[in-house]
Amino acid sequence: MSSKITLLLAEDEPSLGHIVKESLETRDFEVFHAVDGEEAWQLYTEKQPEVLVLDVMMPKKDGFTLAREIRAHDAQIPIIFLTAKSQTKDVLEGFQHGGNDYLKKPFSMEELIVRIHALLDRVKIKNDHSNIAIGAFAFDYPKQTLEIDGTSILLTHREAALLFHLSQKKNEILDRSFILQKLWGNDDFFNARSMDVFISKLRKKLQVDPDIQILNIRGYGYKLIC
Structure with a gap:
């Protein structure tokens, strides 16, 4: 049985998506890569990943809309937004749509991986460490x-x-x-x-x-x- 962490990456920029996917796959992640919001929704329903990394600005369906729809099905799955935006109102909007974290482009892979593991750790211990x-x-x-x-x-x-x-x-x-x-x-x-x-x-x-x-x-x- 695979011990890899399953992750859905929704990123419409081909070069960045390829780099992030390959980098994560060298760190024991199994990555499903979507290039638009509709494909991301399909992969989410088919693969049931453990964590989501979503670009905010995507064709067909933006990251905020996608996160809101996913949250209606799963209140616990960690969601990290990737975006070139950094204004406070944009960050707040991301959290309002169900995001757990927000990473501004350009970002380091080390920082992304640390944030993913931190969110997964919180989900893992939720039932065992609530008091x-x-x-x-x-x-x-x-x-x-x-x-x-x-x-x-x-x-x-x-x-x-x-x-x-x-x-x-x-x-x-x-x-x-x-x-x-x-x-x-x-x-x-x-x-x-x-x-x-x-x-x-x-x-x-x-x-x-x-x-x-x-x-x-x-x-x-x-x-x-x-």
């Missing part, structure tokens, strides 16, 4: 919330992902390089500084419970104490 105890908090990773004493604290996608990995290594060291590769795509200096900022944000949100600490283990990583 993780962190001190006095109940952490719902799929909903990206922390609950304490009837109060709900909303987390960003990256805050939730980072806290999830910390929670899976409670009272143990979470390797710095591992989490940078997992969530940021590489462990360079700038991404490391970005992660430090997200750690600080999590500390502020968790400070309601004084028994919770996120320790910086210099040279190794972070440790969630609770």
Whole structure:
């Protein structure tokens, strides 16, 4: 039985579609490539892929319309939009039509692959990790919330992902390089500084419970104490 991740790529630009398809296929993906929205819908119904990567501007049926129709059948399948547009209103429109993520062209394949795996991870753990105890908090990773004493604290996608990995290594060291590769795509200096900022944000949100600490283990990583 194949262990490849099945993915529907809807991209009408032939050269880009070919590059993305070949690159993903070298990373254990099975890719079904459509060149317009109608072909993408047909492949979706026939192949039932695990994840969708949709260009926004396509002939016959645009990516937003396609995503809206697919969402009527499947509320969980991860959808990533590819687009040359980057204005806030365009991004918001994408999320309103059921998108989970939004990648502006040109993009790196490494970033696309990291985002795909992050979305698949969230779907995979939805049923098993909807109520993780962190001190006095109940952490719902799929909903990206922390609950304490009837109060709900909303987390960003990256805050939730980072806290999830910390929670899976409670009272143990979470390797710095591992989490940078997992969530940021590489462990360079700038991404490391970005992660430090997200750690600080999590500390502020968790400070309601004084028994919770996120320790910086210099040279190794972070440790969630609770």
